Amino acid sequence: MANRDNPDFLSASTLKGDKVVNAAGEDIGKIEELMIDLRDGRLAYVVMSFGGFLGLGDKLFAIPWQAFRLKLHDHAFILDVPKDVLEKAEGFDKDNWPITSREWVSTLYSYYGYQPYWQPRVPEEVESQRMARTRGTSSERENPDFLSADTLKGDKVVDKSGKDIGKIEEFMIDLQDGKVGYVVVSHGGFLGLGNKLFAIPWDALSLRLHEHAFALNVSNETFDKAEGFDKDNWPLTREELSRTYSYYGYQPYWQTGVATQAAGVSAAMPVEGEPERMARMEREGQVPLVGAEERKTQQERERLEELRRTQEEKISQLEKQQMKAQKQAEAERERLVRLEKERIEAERQAQAEKQRLAQLEKELQEARRQEKMEAVARLEEELRSVQIQEGTRRDRLAQLEKECTEAQRQAETERQRLAQLERERTEVESQAETERQRLAQLERERTEAETLAQTRVMAGREMPDFLSASTIKTDRVVNAAGEDLGRIEELMIDLENGKIAYAVLSFGGFLGMADKFFAIPWQAFTLRPHEHAFLLDIPRDVLEKAEGFDKDNWPLTREELSRTYTYYGYQPYWQTGVATGMPRETQPQRTTRTQSERPLGTAEELIARQEKERIEKLEKTETDEGKLEQLERDKEIAERRERKYH
Numbered sequence: 001m002a003n004r005d006n007p008d009f010l011s012a013s014t015l016k017g018d019k020v021v022n023a024a025g026e027d028i029g030k031i032e033e034l035m036i037d038l039r040d041g042r043l044a045y046v047v048m049s050f051g052g053f054l055g056l057g058d059k060l061f062a063i064p065w066q067a068f069r070l071k072l073h074d075h076a077f078i079l080d081v082p083k084d085v086l087e088k089a090e091g092f093d094k095d096n097w098p099i100t101s102r103e104w105v106s107t108l109y110s111y112y113g114y115q116p117y118w119q120p121r122v123p124e125e126v127e128s129q130r131m132a133r134t135r136g137t138s139s140e141r142e143n144p145d146f147l148s149a150d151t152l153k154g155d156k157v158v159d160k161s162g163k164d165i166g167k168i169e170e171f172m173i174d175l176q177d178g179k180v181g182y183v184v185v186s187h188g189g190f191l192g193l194g195n196k197l198f199a200i201p202w203d204a205l206s207l208r209l210h211e212h213a214f215a216l217n218v219s220n221e222t223f224d225k226a227e228g229f230d231k232d233n234w235p236l237t238r239e240e241l242s243r244t245y246s247y248y249g250y251q252p253y254w255q256t257g258v259a260t261q262a263a264g265v266s267a268a269m270p271v272e273g274e275p276e277r278m279a280r281m282e283r284e285g286q287v288p289l290v291g292a293e294e295r296k297t298q299q300e301r302e303r304l305e306e307l308r309r310t311q312e313e314k315i316s317q318l319e320k321q322q323m324k325a326q327k328q329a330e331a332e333r334e335r336l337v338r339l340e341k342e343r344i345e346a347e348r349q350a351q352a353e354k355q356r357l358a359q360l361e362k363e364l365q366e367a368r369r370q371e372k373m374e375a376v377a378r379l380e381e382e383l384r385s386v387q388i389q390e391g392t393r394r395d396r397l398a399q400l401e402k403e404c405t406e407a408q409r410q411a412e413t414e415r416q417r418l419a420q421l422e423r424e425r426t427e428v429e430s431q432a433e434t435e436r437q438r439l440a441q442l443e444r445e446r447t448e449a450e451t452l453a454q455t456r457v458m459a460g461r462e463m464p465d466f467l468s469a470s471t472i473k474t475d476r477v478v479n480a481a482g483e484d485l486g487r488i489e490e491l492m493i494d495l496e497n498g499k500i501a502y503a504v505l506s507f508g509g510f511l512g513m514a515d516k517f518f519a520i521p522w523q524a525f526t527l528r529p530h531e532h533a534f535l536l537d538i539p540r541d542v543l544e545k546a547e548g549f550d551k552d553n554w555p556l557t558r559e560e561l562s563r564t565y566t567y568y569g570y571q572p573y574w575q576t577g578v579a580t581g582m583p584r585e586t587q588p589q590r591t592t593r594t595q596s597e598r599p600l601g602t603a604e605e606l607i608a609r610q611e612k613e614r615i616e617k618l619e620k621t622e623t624d625e626g627k628l629e630q631l632e633r634d635k636e637i638a639e640r641r642e643r644k645y646h
Contacts, residue, residue, distance in 0.1 A: 015031055016031055017031060019031075020068075020077050021071070022080070023080045028079065029049045029050040030049060031047075031077065033046075035062070042117060044100075046062070046068065047062055047063075048063055048079075049061075058093070059091030059093060062092075062105075063081075063112065064108065064109050066114050067080075067112055081112065102116070153171070155167065155168045155212050156214075157185050157205070157215075158215055159215070159220050165220075165223070168183060169185065170184040172184060172199075182235070182244065183205060184199065184234075185198045185216075186198075196229070197228055198226055198228045199234075200244075201244070203250055204216060204218055205217070218249075297442060297446055297449070300442060307435055308435055308439065311431065311435065315425060315429065315432070318428065319425065321421060322421045322422070322425065325417055325421060326418065329414040332410055336411060339400055342400055343400045346393060350390065350393050353389060353393065354390075357386050360382055363375075364376060364379040472488055473488055474488060475487060475488045475533055476488075476533045477535075478534075478536070479535075480537045485507055485543075488503055488505060489517060492554075499573060500522045501561060502520060502521055502522060502555070503519075503520050503522055504517050504519060504554070505518045505520050516548030516550065517549050517550065517554070518546055519549070519561065524570065538568065542568070558574060611638040615631050615634050
């Protein structure tokens, strides 16, 4: 069986976060990031953290990829570098990554004793030369050769004057040669509504490192008149992308005889004017025709949007008037309460004066009886004064009662006005709801029309040249009859040359292959882009006899993968004499040769026998009846696979 400690293939997601140990097996740190050479897509170096190892604290360190050895089953890498070399290494903190160039990486490689992958073999630099080259110049640090992908997505895009015009949404990869076919930039819309996406050639963008931005080296007029696309209609063929490159004045990179552009737009073709571009597109039949019905729908949508804004403003005004009326009514209620309190106090004082008057009258009668004339005169004077005060208070009480009556009348008027405003607001809200429903109906009709138009356009489109990796994983796989077989679980990358070595496929319960994974050569699939599916046109008996693997035992070497390619009737791409892009074998030829070749059985037979033994051990300890029935079915499958080799 192949040595699984030295795999040829690993998916990138299994590397980040793995621990790093020294030759003695002691933990010294973990993998933090993988840095990509933007020039040719190579894995340039690894960024790792040492933690407190060697007293290096929380610093990050750049280490050449060649310095690591994989310990597959431990999810770890061995870094066999002398302790004194690590102690003298220059790290950096997480908030201050070096702006790298190939000269910087060359110094890094020389320090650790490795030859840079882009240079021919030269004698090792002495330490003084290495330190001299490490210092570099400030101008070199402004144009790095290497950046991690996480630092690019989401960056803003600005025009030549520095004004924001959009942001980076995605990088689309050419599936044929691994280049960045184009960059997806979002632009336009208000408050995030109506955003359009635009395909921009990589060479039309210039990195502004310290601003976390890219400058678009295209005039604003040209960009404003560019034909964007929505999220459901991305350019997926070189034919479509060729028009985009020509519009922006760049030569498509895949055309014969085109030299590599050295510095962004320095080798770009002259930018085509808008009139010439529209005339050329009309000659080629590329000018999109906007139907009268679509224009009418757009006008109606704009009218309803304007009406909605007007109604919202009217509702806002009515709500303000309602709030003002409520404040006035509250003020009147407070004034009425105050007047009522004053009336009650006046009545209390009048009652007190009446009581005092009665007392004075008693005293007057007593004084008369006693014939005390002076006392009688004084009391009569006091009586007249009290009578005058009582008349004044009666007048004041009458005035207060009139004011209370008027305040109550005004409060009733305000309540009626408030009720009228509430009825008007309810009516306006009802009209607004009716218009919103009408707008929603128009939006649904627009969506249906766009879907129908998209379906008509996609029906005539060729097979795409480009797909982002995230659109492939989890896609379903069907046979020639259209029956679901399973789905794509992972794409395994050849670490030596960056090719897709094989696709990992789960069949589910199909053919009794539950919970197993299968390695399938990439050439065996045919994309069905409109169904988000891949066609796997392999005979049923070939699939039934195929050897799968569980999630902890993936094929990780070319030796293992060679048997898989041979079993399915394909030539391994790494063997001598096989040219890139060789014509695919026709299905009858491949099926005939596959049936005439017997799959290698040594490793597969061992796997089947190990699976059977594992199930038998589980049966001895399992008590749940449902799980025992499942184990029995799995055991029958393992026995059937084992008998195949006898």
